[in-house]
Amino acid sequence: MNAEKKVLLIEGTEVEVTQEVYEAYWEGYNELENIKRSDLRHQVMRYDADDTEEGLGVEKYPSKEKWVEDLVEKNILEELLRFAINELSDDEKQLIRSFYYEEKSFRQLAVEYGVDHKTVSLKHKKIIEKLKQKFEE
Numbered sequence: 001m002n003a004e005k006k007v008l009l010i011e012g013t014e015v016e017v018t019q020e021v022y023e024a025y026w027e028g029y030n031e032l033e034n035i036k037r038s039d040l041r042h043q044v045m046r047y048d049a050d051d052t053e054e055g056l057g058v059e060k061y062p063s064k065e066k067w068v069e070d071l072v073e074k075n076i077l078e079e080l081l082r083f084a085i086n087e088l089s090d091d092e093k094q095l096i097r098s099f100y101y102e103e104k105s106f107r108q109l110a111v112e113y114g115v116d117h118k119t120v121s122l123k124h125k126k127i128i129e130k131l132k133q134k135f136e137e
Contacts, residue, residue, distance in 0.1 A: 084134035092127050099124060
């Protein structure tokens with residue numbers, strides 16, 4: 001048996017505990033920390049992260065109905081963007097696909113196209129302006 005005392009700090013007070021309680025506490029603590037890291041990696045929002053003495057974090061966020069409204073609006077905009085992209089030339093579509101979906105840099109695209117990266121940047125800017133005009137129609 002381990003003769004070393006096990007102590008946990010509970011609300012600012014040191015509390016002596018058994019080995020079993022100590023291990024269970026740290027196992028639970030580590031599990032919560034892993035969940036938090038996973039949430040950060042996957043961009044999961046936790047309401048309790050915003051809890052304060054003044055109120056609960058959940059009260060700071062819009063209702064579920066507002067989220068649904070935002071989601072519908074986002075889906076409509078994405079659909080309009082798909083239509084606008086489909087009206088681009090094949091070269092323009094390829095640049096957009098490479099830059100946004102394949103996450104290639106202007107420099108990488110410049111090497112592929114055999115041009116200066118500033119040329120790719122300018123072409124990208126013109127395509128974006130073209131898409132903005134489609135949204136304004």
